[in-house]
Amino acid sequence: MSTANQEPISYELDGEIAMIGLRRPEKRNAVSDRVVEALNLAIERAQDEAKAAVIFGEGTHFCAGLDLAEHMQKPLIGAVMGSRRWHRIFDGIERGAIPFAVALQGAVVGGGFELAAACHLRVADETAFFGLPEGQRGIFVGGGGSVRIARLIGAQRMGDMMLTGRTVSPVQMEVWGGVNYVVPAGTALDKAKELARLAAQNAPMSNYAILNALPRIRDMSSEDGLFTESLMSALASATPEANERLRAFLEKRTARLKAPDAE
Known part of the structure; x- marks a missing residue:
């Protein structure tokens, strides 16, 4: 069934936990302006009615990053304002009122990695791989990665990933500090929900x-x-x-x- 006309973000309240899903599996959950705005609404709703939240991607990949087809059509000022919009929305995750866990599988690339870095508890399964291919695409990170990812893994490691296009395994990313937990394939979402429920019990x-x-x-x-x-x-x-x-x-x-x- 085509997902072209469905909402790009799903939202469900599971007890005290808000479940927020990226719903563009045919595009490896690439982030467009429509996705960002729908994500913003879900984040605001979660802050109002949940005690913790989980972000996940439908399909075999978490998020392959920026929707490049849309990005290419933007004028310079549009690209700047779009980046600033990402910053404000991702700030709502990182410095909001409730903890966010994120479940990672498959591609965690570019803007997908930036989204994950804004969350507080990052769970990657064994299929996950991390990449920052902006150098090869002729662009630069725009979703807060130069601050958040660099502070997680270090500017030198982030620069290496951007300069060379190398991808990094979840085990190595855990050693670097980019993820908190590495779990067997297919279990990241369950672990993320478990952690969110623990955090929801706090004052x-x-x-x-x-x-x-x-x-x-x-x-x-x-x-x-x-x-x-x-x-x-x-x-x-x-x-x-x-x-x-x-x-x-x-x-x-x-x-x-x-x-x-x-x-």
């Missing part, structure tokens, strides 16, 4: 501080970062929910942490 103020204070502190001087940390720590601890959660822990009504390999 909303704690999640907000993690998503919004940590990246800002990274950009500050050490002294400014420590001062901001103190303020956020006090604010988070002052909420009624924090008081109840701390009391439950002290009264042994919640489980204590265990070593990763403990039964």
